[in-house]
Amino acid sequence: MNTSELIITWATPFFFALIALEFVVARVRGQRVYRGNDTVNSIGLGVMSQIAGVFTKLLTLGIYAWCVEHLALFALPANSLWVWISALLLYDLLYYWLHRMGHEVNILWAAHVVHHQSEQYNLSTALRQTSTGGLLGWIFYLPMALLGYPLEVFMAVALIDLLYQFWVHTEQVGKLGWFDRVFCSPSNHRAHHATNDRYLDHNYGGILILWDRLFGTFVEEDDADKPVYGTRAPLRSWNPLWANAEVYWATAVDAWHARRWRDKLQVWFRPPGWRPADVAARFPKPAYDIRRAVYDPPMAPAMVAYCLLQFALLLGMATHFLGLTAHADFATLLGYALYMVASLCVIGALMEGRRRAFWLEGLRTVLTAVLPLLLGRWFGVDPLDERAAATIAVLFGASAVALPWLAGLRPPEPLHAAPNP
Known part of the structure; x- marks a missing residue:
């Protein structure tokens, strides 16, 4: 580190x-x-x-x-x-x-x-x-x-x-x-x-x-015009990989659809939102609505608590990961990184209310509970202390057991969210 x-x-x-x-x-x-x-x-x-x-x-x-x-x-x-x-x-x-x-x-x-x-x-x-x-x-x-x-x-x-x-x-x-x-x-x-x-x-x-x-790029905040946050092409997702990829993907799609080679190149270097005329005509996008409702899929309170707990555990792992960077080998770091990124994506899918997320989370929690106990090691820690392995098994085993109950909970009825002012 x-x-x-x-x-x-x-x-x-x-x-x-x-x-x-x-x-x-x-x-x-x-x-x-x-x-x-x-x-x-x-x-x-x-x-x-x-x-x-x-x-x-x-x-x-x-x-x-x-x-x-x-x-x-x-x-x-x-x-x-x-x-x-x-x-x-x-x-x-x-x-x-x-x-x-x-x-x-x-x-x-x-x-x-x-x-x-x-x-x-x-x-x-x-x-x-x-x-x-x-x-x-x-x-x-x-x-x-x-x-x-x-x-x-x-x-x-x-x-x-x-x-x-x-x-x-x-x-x-x-x-x-x-x-x-x-x-x-x-x-x-x-x-x-x-x-x-x-x-x-x-x-x-x-x-x-x-x-x-x-x-010449300064503007003063005006109390009469309250800032509305986000982007003019709202993400509307809790998937961290998609958050990083969305503009690259949208630009690549526009470049693919553009008829002129010049447009295929300049779409990457023009200001955000610029699109070749032929692409904009064939694949129009809706105009930005500043009064849109914010993205907030409803979640049952128990599901909120579950996601916060899993996220807290991942924060601890991230600290451990950064501590390993000075001495762990590349394969260990890459494997640990992929595990954490996949975990963040699954938690994001749970917060979006996607049904397949419960199956993915079940697989993640079971593997996390069982493998360290059976193998006696964790990323960068070999051998893994038996008490640490047992703690991991109990935490993630209990998480796996709770998932069927959580999957059966109905989220609260979505409120008619007030639009942005």
């Missing part, structure tokens, strides 16, 4: 403490800012992002390190204060352009869209991250490598920029006066996440909102 992963792992309890605080404050104010299914989906996508990051380090860090060593114009010292300050400012500027291009270039939006899919806006949304952003995002930070900023400095300022952005994902902090004019703040970032015409594609700054003021 590298330093960044270690810090994020240790920061996770702090994140959850702030999420709990936000939940309590919102309830005291009579607001419902969290839904279990949406929160599980957002945090689950963050878990998947961390898992994917283990396998994409060669792109995100390896290429940067190679460029610093072989192509850097200067050898900047890692023990100089001005190097650290300038690195943070430059990183934030480059982040602004990566973020902006993530909204203006379709292939980059395909990765970034994950962060915007939630139709609620709370601190769990900050944890909702892409698993494919590392494929192209590293390109934007190469200027830092070419200037000679050491890898450890780059990693540190990247982490600072990322951690700063956690707290701005909330509706519980209002406008902050002068702070809103200089820094990315909750008010500024609420506008960024909104799908209203007024706010669309603005406020890209990570730490400083000054970049938006400088490059």
Whole structure:
């Protein structure tokens, strides 16, 4: 586990403490800012992002390190204060352009869209991250490598920029006066996440909102035009794999249907939502309705509790997985990653109320209960302590036994959800 992963792992309890605080404050104010299914989906996508990051380090860090060593114009010292300050400012500027291009270039939006899919806006949304952003995002930070900023400095300022952005994902902090004019703040970032015409594609700054003021992309939150969150092509699914793949798939389908080769290529590099004229005519899509009801399939309370329990167990496994990355072999890490991703997908299907999900969950829980007990080992742990194996068997065995009862429960009648304001 590298330093960044270690810090994020240790920061996770702090994140959850702030999420709990936000939940309590919102309830005291009579607001419902969290839904279990949406929160599980957002945090689950963050878990998947961390898992994917283990396998994409060669792109995100390896290429940067190679460029610093072989192509850097200067050898900047890692023990100089001005190097650290300038690195943070430059990183934030480059982040602004990566973020902006993530909204203006379709292939980059395909990765970034994950962060915007939630139709609620709370601190769990900050944890909702892409698993494919590392494929192209590293390109934007190469200027830092070419200037000679050491890898450890780059990693540190990247982490600072990322951690700063956690707290701005909330509706519980209002406008902050002068702070809103200089820094990315909750008010500024609420506008960024909104799908209203007024706010669309603005406020890209990570730490400083000054970049938006400088490059003409700033917009102020207007109390008379309450932000409506999500995307203009709503996801309407709790499947984390589909959340990462939806725009790639839609773009590939449009490219396939396009008659001109030029359109087959440019559909990837045009702004999100652009479609070749012949494709749009033959395969029209419904217009975006900002007053649509949010996606919230009904679930029986016992089913909600079951999904939350299984998700909590997966969070523990994710922490264990990250701890293994320093010494486990590739096959072990890949197998563990596939198990966790498959588990997240099954939990998502359960939250969508899909009947086949109960069969898949039954298979998952039975195998998880039985195999560690029979084999005497778990991913990266060999031999597995007998008490640990027995605990796993009891937890997942009880889960498997409960599934037939849960499958027979009727969800509450869906409320006629009020549309977005």
